[in-house]
Amino acid sequence: MSMPEFFATPGYGETQLANMHYNQAVRIGDRIETSGQGGWDDDWNFPESLEDEIVQAFDNVERTLALAGATWRDVIHVNSYHIPDSPHFIGEVHNRVMVEQFRKRMGDRAPIWTETGVQALGAPKMRIEIRVTAIVGHHN
Template sequence: MSTATFASTPGYGQTLFDLLHYRQAVRVGDRVDISGQGGWDDDITFPESLEEEIVQAFENVERTLATVGATWTDVIAVDSFHIPAVEDTIGDAHNRVMVEQFRKRMGERAPIWTQIGVAALGAPGMRVEIRVTALVNRQD
């Protein structure tokens, strides 16, 4: 029987648990799923720059994966949620930084990826959220 191990990201994780009663990560065997991570800091504030917000969201994914023994190189699937800069399209402002971060953190490996444009996210001022699934100890 598999056991689920839940974890909260150091820093903002306890705040989100206290406010909204959820954890950021769960590991069952070699599979890891994390909740959507925004580009917030430990005080749940966002940078003014969209690029900085996306980079911070990637950092927060990395921090969250680490809580259950995973890294970006274990990621097999990414769902990203975006407030479109222009109506009806996510656009280059988001895509350019997302792709740069994938290449920086995963090298030549590429996950499956679904982008979803949304009208609102979980916090005021939030423009991007990233959720991933990872498989630790996989055989490529």
Template sequence: MSTATFTSTPGYGQNLFDLLHYRQAVRVGDRVDISGQGGWNDDITFPESLEDEIVQAFDNVERTLATVGATWTDVIAVDSYHIPTADDSIGDEHTRVMAEQFRERMGDRAPIWTEIGVAALGAPGMRVEIRVTALVGQQD
């Protein structure tokens, strides 16, 4: 029987655990699920530009995956949550930067992806959140 190993990302993960009592990742066997990662720094503040926020969220996914022995190349599924633009669409900038980051971090490997527009996210000023599932060692 597999056991669940929960971890907190060093820095912001411990801050969020202390404040909100949740972990950033869980690994059961080869499967990894992570909590939604925002584009925050260790003090839970956000960059001014949307592109920088999305790139930081990808960096935070990478940091969190590393706590359980996984990488972006192990990722099989991505759910991303976005605050819509003024015209109520997710917007080209969100989608463009997400796709660029997939290509940069995963090469030819492509996950399944659901991009969801939402009215609000968990922190004031937050515009994107990324949650992934990975299978360690299952790259194609």
């Protein structure tokens, strides 16, 4: 059995490791799991636009996967957590931008996906958090 190898994304990941005592990803063999990635920059700032925040969260997943040796094309499972637009619907922008980013980053291949509306996330300005599972080299 392969030993777990942990990764702290340069910038925000190193800050979170020092301040909150967690890593951004773990790799065991060809399997990579990420912590939830938000739409922050390295100084923990969030974009004003929800669309920009979602795209930044996808970029942060990409950075973290790359550090562990994977890409979005290796992703098989996505969990996304959203502050909903209303109590009964996550919202058009959330869904539209998530799907646009899946298609842009993964092409024709589609992962399994669980989208969950939540009341709060880990930082006051967060509206989106994405965590993924990847299997390195499984795609064509």
